[in-house]
Amino acid sequence: MTKEEIIQPENLVYKKPTLMNDNPMHYCPGCSHGVVHKLVAEVIEEMNMEEKTIAISPVGCAVFAYNYLDVDWIEAAHGRAPALASAIKRLWPDRLVFTYQGDGDLACIGTAETIQALNRGEHIAIIFINNAIYGMTGGQMSPTTLMGMKTATCPYGRQADLHGLPLRITDIAASLDGTQYVTRQSVHTVAAIRRAKKAIRKAFENSMNGKGSSLVEIVSTCNAGWKMSPEKANQWMEENMFKQYPLGDLKDTSNE
Amino acid sequence: MGKIKGAIIVDRERCKGCNLCVVACPLDLLTLTPKAVNQKGYHYAEQNNEDLCNGCTSCAIVCPDGCITVYRKKED
Numbered sequence: 001m002t003k004e005e006i007i008q009p010e011n012l013v014y015k016k017p018t019l020m021n022d023n024p025m026h027y028c029p030g031c032s033h034g035v036v037h038k039l040v041a042e043v044i045e046e047m048n049m050e051e052k053t054i055a056i057s058p059v060g061c062a063v064f065a066y067n068y069l070d071v072d073w074i075e076a077a078h079g080r081a082p083a084l085a086s087a088i089k090r091l092w093p094d095r096l097v098f099t100y101q102g103d104g105d106l107a108c109i110g111t112a113e114t115i116q117a118l119n120r121g122e123h124i125a126i127i128f129i130n131n132a133i134y135g136m137t138g139g140q141m142s143p144t145t146l147m148g149m150k151t152a153t154c155p156y157g158r159q160a161d162l163h164g165l166p167l168r169i170t171d172i173a174a175s176l177d178g179t180q181y182v183t184r185q186s187v188h189t190v191a192a193i194r195r196a197k198k199a200i201r202k203a204f205e206n207s208m209n210g211k212g213s214s215l216v217e218i219v220s221t222c223n224a225g226w227k228m229s230p231e232k233a234n235q236w237m238e239e240n241m242f243k244q245y246p247l248g249d250l251k252d253t254s255n256e
Numbered sequence: 257m258g259k260i261k262g263a264i265i266v267d268r269e270r271c272k273g274c275n276l277c278v279v280a281c282p283l284d285l286l287t288l289t290p291k292a293v294n295q296k297g298y299h300y301a302e303q304n305n306e307d308l309c310n311g312c313t314s315c316a317i318v319c320p321d322g323c324i325t326v327y328r329k330k331e332d
Contacts, residue, residue, distance in 0.1 A: 001331055003306055006263040011329045013262075014313040016322030022270075025321055029298065030274030034320025190280060190314045230274045 017041035019050060023067050030230025032220035033062055035187040036100075036129060039197045041069055043204055044096070053096045054088050056081040059109075060102035061136045062129065079110020082117035085124040089207075096208055098125040103144045104134045107169045111143075114169065121178030121212040125203035128170070128215060130245065131222040139225035143167040146244055151225070166244055170217040174250035180212035182251040186219045186242075188234040199249075206254045214254075219245050258331040262311020266301050267323040273298035277315035277324060283308055286315055 019041035027033045044053050053071040057063055059078040066073035076084045081099035089097040106114050106128050117124065133151055134140040140153040144166055148157040158166075174182040181203055185196035196218060203214035219241050223233035271294060278286045278301060285308055288299040301323070303309065311328030 001261050003263045006261055006327045006329045011327040013328045014316040014326040020322055029272035030276055031320055038322055190317050193317050230276050231279050
């Protein structure tokens with residue numbers, strides 16, 4: 001069998017989701033954002049919500065997400081994405097509303113909005129990309145930076161007395177009564193990507209079924225900010241990030 | 257029992273040469289081009305052995321830029 005015989009439309013098993021357009025993404029090579037964008041696009045396509053999705057983009061690397069996924073996007077002020085999402089979901093309850101935020105946006109500048117929106121039990125889904133660094137602005141320390149981790153603003157490593165301790169905001173979210181589904185996933189291997197996709201699907205379905213708020217944390221890499229190759233960054237994440245941010249469901253009451 | 261054969265198409269111009277598909281392929285069938293670069297200047301991924309691919313889609317799933325399209329056919 002030749003390659004030409006295999007490459008026929010009826011034999012297609014995997015291609016870039018059609019919701020993801022052909023614009024070249026500005027993300028660095030190997031960035032986890034691309035994989036998560038793909039998963040979001042696949043889930044929206046599977047749910048047939050292409051025309052009924054309103055996404056909120058953050059400030060951070062994912063600020064240009066509206067260039068890559070062909071759904072309706074609104075750009076929020078820094079950290080205010082959950083507040084905007086709350087308003088939109090209340091006005092249009094039949095729309096799929098989700099925010100896509102990084103750790104600097106969600107866990108630092110928008111902590112109040114995040115916690116209050118989750119605690120109100122707004123029927124929104126929040127996708128939280130945690131790469132422990134402010135990637136867009138050049139790799140400064142963020143609230144989720146690990147102890148001893150070197151960044152542009154803590155070149156000798158993060159120290160507890162000077163910089164405080166890493167914030168596990170997903171654990172805080174799990175303790176709130178308004179949340180239905182809180183999970184921490186990763187996208188470094190094929191198996192992890194499949195699990196992350198299921199988690200995003202569940203969060204989106206909860207949003208549509210009016211079952212309170214869902215938070216999906218994706219522990220990610222920022223290989224450019226960490227100054228590593230994409231492959232090495234994945235290894236480093238497995239060795240260091242997963243100790244501080246263990247993967248798995250933290251709370252799931254959506255079936256009750 | 258027919259053997260399953262796969263084939264991939266890499267969008268060379270979209271590829272950023274991050275090497276993640278090379279690591280993800282369980283059969284080690286992908287490599288980055290040693291010399292050739294695309295218009296952006298990246299060494300893109302290509303298949304080094306077309307006969308062994310079984311179309312498992314691992315490379316395409318991990319690709320952050322969605323550059324890889326996978327086809328799979330059962331041999332008669």
